[in-house]
Amino acid sequence: MARPAAVSPETIRTTVLAMLAEAGDTAPTSDARFRRIVSVRKLRARLGAGDPATLSRQLNAIEAELVQAGLTGFAVPDVPPEIAAQMRALWEAAVATQLDGIVRLRRETEARVDASTEAQRNAGLKVELLRVELTDVRSQLRARDAELAVARAGFEATEKRCAAAGDAVTTLRAQLGAVEAAAAESGRQHTAELAAERTRYDGLSQLLLRETAHQRETFQTERQRLEGELARAAERLGALEALRDRLLTELAEQREAQQHAAAEAAALVTVLEQQRQMLALVGKATTKEPSTAARRRARPAAKAAHATRANPSGPRPASTRKTR
Incomplete structure (x- = not known):
């Protein structure tokens, strides 16, 4: 097919x-x-x-x-x-x-x-560009004209300000001359016052030097006196410290003696309690004997008890009596 x-x-x-x-x-x-x-x-x-x-x-x-x-x-x-x-x-x-x-x-x-068409088109584009440029140039010219008008107005205002400033400068120059004259007069017065103050300062300086020398001498004398008093006070302080040390030593010895006496008293109390217990035992043993023998034996015990009550601490040690 x-x-x-x-x-x-x-x-x-x-x-x-x-x-x-x-x-x-x-x-x-x-x-x-x-x-x-x-x-x-x-x-x-x-x-x-x-x-x-x-x-x-x-x-x-x-x-x-x-x-x-x-x-x-x-x-x-x-x-x-x-x-x-x-x-x-x-x-x-x-x-x-x-x-x-x-x-x-x-x-x-x-x-x-x-080529002719292209040239014509290019010419048209150039004409259009030239028109745009002409429009821009006209706009720039109008803007420059406006700026020129503003500049002229500013220039006129500046000229007026310059004239006013010239008048002000003239016035200020006159014021400056017056101020300079016043300043010169014030300078002369200040120089005279400064000379007077310098003279017074020199006198006061001499007076101050004399007063300073006198104060220095007085200070030296007072210092020597105070140094002597300080030395004597130091001696007295040393003596007082020695006395304090001696008193502290004696106080310590007395405290030791008191502690020793308290220990002896406690020992005597213990001995007395033992004697009482022995007497109680002896009393219980003699209740069974004849009352005559009990009375004979009770008399020495009573005497011993009476003597014990009269002197409960017993004979004092020699060291305790000496310390007291």
Whole structure:
């Protein structure tokens, strides 16, 4: 089954005739001329689709038809075929040369038209840019005019201020002269007062030196006296410290003696308690004897008890009596 053509023969024929018309040769008289104007590649590029084999067959048929028609139109009656062929070749060369010149002129004309169009467009752009620049320049000029007016007004105001400042300077110079004169007079008075103060200061300085020397002598005398008193006070303080040490030593000895006496008293109390217990035991033992013997034995015991009550602490040690 044959593959259907993507482009119809009518479309191919119309496209080929259009390409020949654009080249200025609707009825080429030779195959070479036809192939220079129309080819399979150009036709396929012009159509945008199509099978190259199908396009080649259709193009061959159209070529044969158009070239034969061109030769028929060029035929000259009563001319030998050789001369007719030479005349046809000459005519084809002339036509080809003329067509090449026409194509070249067309291209040059198109290039000139394009250049003129581009130049015109560039000129329009330049004119537009110049208009914009002119507008900017006018705006700048107006702004400068306004600034110039402001500057002129400021200059006039400055001139007025300068005139006022000149008057003020004149007044200030007069005041400065008066102030300088007053300052000179004040300087002279200050110099005189300073000389008087210096004289008074010198006198006071001498007086202060004398008073200082007197105070220094008095201070030295008082210092010597105080140093002597301090030495005597130090001696008295040393004696008092020695007395305090001796008293502290005696107090410590008395405390030791009291502690010793308390220990002896405790020992005597213990001995007395033992004697009482012994007396109690003796009393119990003698209750069974005759009353006479009891009375005889009770008398010495009573005497001993009476003596014990009279001197409960017993005989004092010699060291205790000596300490007291």
